[in-house]
Amino acid sequence: MTPKQRLGRIAAYAAMILVAVVILAPLGWIVVMSVSPTVDLTTVPLPWIPSALDFDRYERLLTLAHNSDGEVFLYALRNTCFVAAGTTVIAFLLAIPAAWVFSRARHVKWLLYLIVGTYMLPPLMFVVPLYRILSSFSLLNSPWALMVADSTIVLPFTTWFLKSGFDNIPIEIEEAGAIDGAKLWKILLAITLPLAKPLIGTTLLFSALIVWDEFLYAILFTSDSRAQTLTVVIANLASGRVSDFGLLAAAGVVAAVPPVLVGLLLQRSIVSGLTSGGVKG
Amino acid sequence: MESRGRLLLLLPLVVVLLAVIGWPLLDTFWLSFTDARLGGQTGTFVWFDNYLHAFRAPAFRRALFVTVVFTVCTVAAEMLIGLGVGLLLNMDLKGQKFMRGLLIVPWALPTVVNAMCWRVIYNPDFGALDAFLQQTGLIGTYQSWLGDPDTALIAIGVADVWKTFTLVAMITLAGLQAVPQELREAAAIDGAGPFKRFCVVTLPVILPPLTIACVLRTIEAFKVFDIIWVMTRGGPLDSTKSLSILVYQEAFSFRHAGYGASLAMLSVAITMLLIGAYSRAVRMQGVPR
Numbered sequence: 061m062t063p064k065q066r067l068g069r070i071a072a073y074a075a076m077i078l079v080a081v082v083i084l085a086p087l088g089w090i091v092v093m094s095v096s097p098t099v100d101l102t103t104v105p106l107p108w109i110p111s112a113l114d115f116d117r118y119e120r121l122l123t124l125a126h127n128s129d130g131e132v133f134l135y136a137l138r139n140t141c142f143v144a145a146g147t148t149v150i151a152f153l154l155a156i157p158a159a160w161v162f163s164r165a166r167h168v169k170w171l172l173y174l175i176v177g178t179y180m181l182p183p184l185m186f187v188v189p190l191y192r193i194l195s196s197f198s199l200l201n202s203p204w205a206l207m208v209a210d211s212t213i214v215l216p217f218t219t220w221f222l223k224s225g226f227d228n229i230p231i232e233i234e235e236a237g238a239i240d241g242a243k244l245w246k247i248l249l250a251i252t253l254p255l256a257k258p259l260i261g262t263t264l265l266f267s268a269l270i271v272w273d274e275f276l277y278a279i280l281f282t283s284d285s286r287a288q289t290l291t292v293v294i295a296n297l298a299s300g301r302v303s304d305f306g307l308l309a310a311a312g313v314v315a316a317v318p319p320v321l322v323g324l325l326l327q328r329s330i331v332s333g334l335t336s337g338g339v340k341g
Numbered sequence: 342m343e344s345r346g347r348l349l350l351l352l353p354l355v356v357v358l359l360a361v362i363g364w365p366l367l368d369t370f371w372l373s374f375t376d377a378r379l380g381g382q383t384g385t386f387v388w389f390d391n392y393l394h395a396f397r398a399p400a401f402r403r404a405l406f407v408t409v410v411f412t413v414c415t416v417a418a419e420m421l422i423g424l425g426v427g428l429l430l431n432m433d434l435k436g437q438k439f440m441r442g443l444l445i446v447p448w449a450l451p452t453v454v455n456a457m458c459w460r461v462i463y464n465p466d467f468g469a470l471d472a473f474l475q476q477t478g479l480i481g482t483y484q485s486w487l488g489d490p491d492t493a494l495i496a497i498g499v500a501d502v503w504k505t506f507t508l509v510a511m512i513t514l515a516g517l518q519a520v521p522q523e524l525r526e527a528a529a530i531d532g533a534g535p536f537k538r539f540c541v542v543t544l545p546v547i548l549p550p551l552t553i554a555c556v557l558r559t560i561e562a563f564k565v566f567d568i569i570w571v572m573t574r575g576g577p578l579d580s581t582k583s584l585s586i587l588v589y590q591e592a593f594s595f596r597h598a599g600y601g602a603s604l605a606m607l608s609v610a611i612t613m614l615l616i617g618a619y620s621r622a623v624r625m626q627g628v629p630r
Contacts, residue, residue, distance in 0.1 A: 089469050090458050106472035157350035178362050180616050182564040184588045184605045188598050189368035212361050244346035273451045275567045291453040295571045298457040305461050312454045323449025
């Protein structure tokens with residue numbers, strides 16, 4: 061190695077460490093805050109290293125006591141999981157057959173483009189009518205209504221993601237079934253879906269991530285613990301008069317762990333999922 | 342494939358999408374020509390009053406300006422940083438595998454959680470940023486980053502870029518897998534310097550996915566709502582009030598459903614132009630399958 065190359069490598073390592081620090085510092089600090097005594101966090105100058113470890117907030121957030129932070133938080137956790145599960149089920153029942161047709165029949169491509177196009181529209185486009193519809197059916201503040209609203213985001217996404225996945229399953233395998241005279245939905249159920257298991261798993265996780273993140277519909281269509289989701293509770297905590305920053309930090313950590321784990325699980329498909337094929341048709 | 346069976350498989354999705362997307366879109370379009378109020382009566386038809394009002398109102402121009410500044414600056418920053426980090430992590434360095442995993446974390450962090458964390462870090466009384474800057478001697482007294490109209494949008498932009506540059510880096514890394522190694526070596530033998538090698542061999546391969554990423558990120562950034570809502574709610578002095586925040590406030594805080602709808606229509610018109618740019622970018626890729 062020439063001295064110049066050596067210098068280059070040292071610079072590269074330095075840059076890499078800088079990137080790591082930039083990513084890790086805010087995350088690490090939030091974790092430290094969540095276990096620091098409140099006194100430490102409101103001391104100027106900030107001592108950085110906690111004088112004691114305090115896991116009290118996690119306990120408070122995760123125990124169900126009447127009228128406590130834990131009650132609000134745990135109900136929100138439940139609602140988020142419930143809405144995520146429900147929306148995903150709706151999306152799958154509707155999007156799998158449609159995406160399959162989009163993948164196999166080329167002349168309905170325009171419809172696919174139309175659906176993908178709606179995915180890029182701001183949700184604010186649907187929000188006023190949705191609000192009026194939901195309130196006229198007295199469906200505001202219900203997790204069921206939130207599932208319907210979230211479908212406006214999740215359905216277009218799952219449709220094009222599944223479509224581009226189905227594209228990779230060779231049509232010849234299905235043609236063998238078609239010769240036997242099997243019905244279309246039988247071919248889909250018996251031949252294509254078993255082959256598409258990894259694809260379906262990936263789509264499922266992406267859909268759940270989208271719902272876990274969703275904020276606008278949740279803040280507009282819910283008002284108390286019957287339907288409020290985690291994002292709403294955290295936003296309320298952030299703008300409220302919480303004097304304990306550690307509690308905010310702990311809530312953030314708990315809300316962030318599941319999606320981060322899912323993200324690490326999805327590592328391989330994130331890029332293909334968000335940029336590749338699908339939109340190319 | 343038999344076409345009736347196909348139709349049956351498509352129909353459920355199409356019906357539901359017409360109900361939850363198609364109808365609300367039409368309704369928003371209709372509402373934008375009325376003076377309807379939220380929770381009140383349907384309102385009367387007022388022709389283009391709402392639109393004329395929007396163009397005359399300084400609030401709309403201001404929100405458009407805030408949105409454009411936010412979009413241009415954050416997308417430019419995250420593209421540049423993301424590209425740089427992607428290229429860096431493509432080098433043969435120890436620990437690059439760990440770094441690739443680390444990139445996932447900000448990406449997967451819910452936007453609202455990210456906003457809340459940064460809000461705590463920016464806190465003017467006890468925030469970590471002020472503490473760090475003061476203890477290292479970079480600032481004399483604590484600043485209110487989100488409370489000052491001059492710095493609030495920048496502070497939000499930093500928080501946003503911190504989360505989103507990771508996606509660009511991941512896309513760059515994935516694109517770099519497609520760069521033919523032999524071509525790079527051949528270019529090196531031909532005496533091309535590192536910069537020339539990058540421009541001639543690497544850039545053409547990673548440019549298409551980056552273009553798509555750039556347009557998609559632009560569309561997303563233009564819709565920005567969550568992060569601003571949690572960090573400042575559009576304040577101070579409307580210095581961070583984006584189009585989405587403006588629509589939200591008009592339609593839901595002031596219950597002007599008709600006017601809110603017309604603002605939403607205007608921001609969609611702009612989004613449509615961006616989507617047009619997107620499909621152009623996709624077609625320019627020219628990879629028909």
